[in-house]
Amino acid sequence: MSIPSRPRPSNAVTFRSGIGPRIEPIQVAPPKRGQVSVQIRATGVCHSDLHIVNGDWPADKPLVLGHEAAGVVTATGPEVDGVAVGDHVVLSWFAPCGNCLNCAAGRAWLCTGTKALENTLPDGSTAYADAKDGPLWPYLGLGTFTHTVVVPESAVIPVPRELPFEVGALLGCSITTGVGAVVNTAKVPVGSSAVVIGCGGVGLSIVMGLRLIGANPIIAVDLSDEKLAKAAQLGATVTLQPDQTDVPSYLQHHYGGVDFAFEAIGRVPTIESLPAMLAGGGTAVLVGMAAAGVRASFDPFELADQGKSILGCNYGSSVAKIEIPKLANLYLAGLLPLDQLIGQVRPLGEAAAALDDLSRGIGLRSILIPS
Ligand SMILES: NC(=O)c1ccc[n+]([C@@H]2O[C@H](COP(=O)([O-])OP(=O)(O)OC[C@H]3O[C@@H](n4cnc5c(N)ncnc54)[C@H](O)[C@@H]3O)[C@@H](O)[C@H]2O)c1
Ligand SMILES: [Zn+2]
Ligand SMILES: [Zn+2]
Structure with a gap:
């Protein structure tokens, strides 16, 4: 003491x-x-x-x-x-x-x-x-x-x-939340397809987590070219600008929808568009935090009929005492x-x-x- x-x-x-x-x-x-x-x-x-x-x-x-x-x-x-x-x-x-x-x-x-x-x-x-x-x-x-x-x-x-x-x-915060969203909250299986909307500190950490567990393809979406270039460097296989591409249509057309859609902005219109990005049985993960009191709406019939899920993610569902040293050691081992x-x-x-x-x-x- x-x-x-x-x-x-x-x-x-x-x-x-x-x-x-x-x-x-x-x-x-x-x-x-x-x-x-x-x-x-x-x-x-x-x-x-x-x-x-x-x-x-x-x-x-x-x-x-x-x-x-x-x-x-x-x-x-x-x-x-x-x-x-x-x-x-x-x-x-x-x-x-x-x-x-x-x-x-x-x-x-x-x-x-x-x-x-x-x-x-x-x-x-x-x-x-x-x-x-x-x-x-x-x-x-x-x-x-x-x-x-x-x-x-x-x-x-x-x-x-x-x-x-x-x-x-x-x-x-950002890394433990983003990598944790992939490995703890969503438990993404190897080879799953995934989209990440918003590639700030949290979204890029999600991209890294997806790369670490072997997701494919990994689609990154952001308004900023700099963020998209970094996402590609960290493992995104496709990058999309939402003001140039209708992201749900693109994902349905090319992949029949994705298995996982991560939202890392906290923006209601983006959150509301997540189910339309998913394949049947797919999972949307809410990582971005919306402003206090705002509401989002979904088509409940589509969610039930298509077996789609929405998961909330706080702190990457992480026990910090366990996850933080683990992620630090993955970095020191050259794996993240x-x-x-x-x-x-x-x-x-x-x-x-x-x-x-x-x-x-x-x-x-x-x-x-x-x-
Ligand atoms: N769930 C948690 O435990 C947890 C933990 C930390 C942060 N967060 C939340 O996650 C969110 C992201 O945090 P951050 O620090 O990475 O923020 P950030 O500002 O660094 O990243 C947001 C990204 O979204 C992009 N963006 C903005 N509008 C867009 C749009 N319309 N379409 C596509 N991309 C768009 C921006 O260019 C930016 O790259 C925040 O809401 C934050 O509060 C949640
Ligand atoms: Zn934070
Ligand atoms: Zn407690």
Whole structure:
């Protein structure tokens, strides 16, 4: 155990209703029982941060943004025995409670006891305060757009030291979600045909997962030529621009529909078009997260008559403690080229510009480095 006694000054990228993202000084309290301090070495900019900034998901408290990160343990509170100072770790944004029925059943991604989705630590508190000593809350229980975080031990996953921090950061969300959507949620059999709609950090990870398990063909769909070129490099066998090709008609004409259709945008018209892309018995997987409160509609007769399914996918149906080290080791063994997802690496102070690029679909995954 190693506990600093006083709050430490830091800078963080915050969002308060209507204000932000902006960088401001914060104080970070020492870790309490069951908590760990981690110095952030790299943190990815995910569309789930953008959903907060653009108002898709209303934020009811002032937040420290960021939830996809890797770093080094700098201090541990009492009763922390799974990690030690100096460990290299990836942070999981879905810290499970360990006690609920879903945790007991090995479905940590469906934990009903977690406080992460309420943007607090497990005891309902926060370690972050602003310059006026007002609370700032950790987005998804982490709030990684800062120099040092304080998080529950269950959010801290040790990884090999050889793993680059930028890759580790992406393992915290997009990769684990995307590869997990293929191997855990959909359990895609070898040789299945699949389409991936939206090739951002999550969609490209789905493409990599499909390549890893031997899906064929793999059709990638995006508005951006840059994303499609990267998808082809990562294993997509066909790339389509939806503004030039009617994707459902193309898939029905060429393949009689596909076995799996992954949506990785969270856009209602795209979600509604998924059943029309499938072959009979096919499965649509909802990985993209829609704005709060929106509705999508389907033809229930077609779903029943054609035996088509729709699956929801949270965090790639992953138990982070198991999946993150497994994926890290696949990267280190040369079997998953995860570093290919990394776009611009920029200082923390450029978070607003990185989120702006993300909103305009420019570039691959941005990584922020707190210096
Ligand atoms: N299910 C989960 O647990 C989970 C985890 C992480 C992220 N997400 C969600 O997944 C979604 C994608 O996240 P991301 O970080 O990869 O986002 P991103 O912005 O990097 O990727 C979205 C991609 O969709 C493309 N796109 C936009 N409109 C399109 C259209 N009409 N047709 C085709 N392509 C289009 C963009 O060019 C971009 O490449 C978000 O909704 C995010 O919140 C879900
Ligand atoms: Zn994310
Ligand atoms: Zn639980």
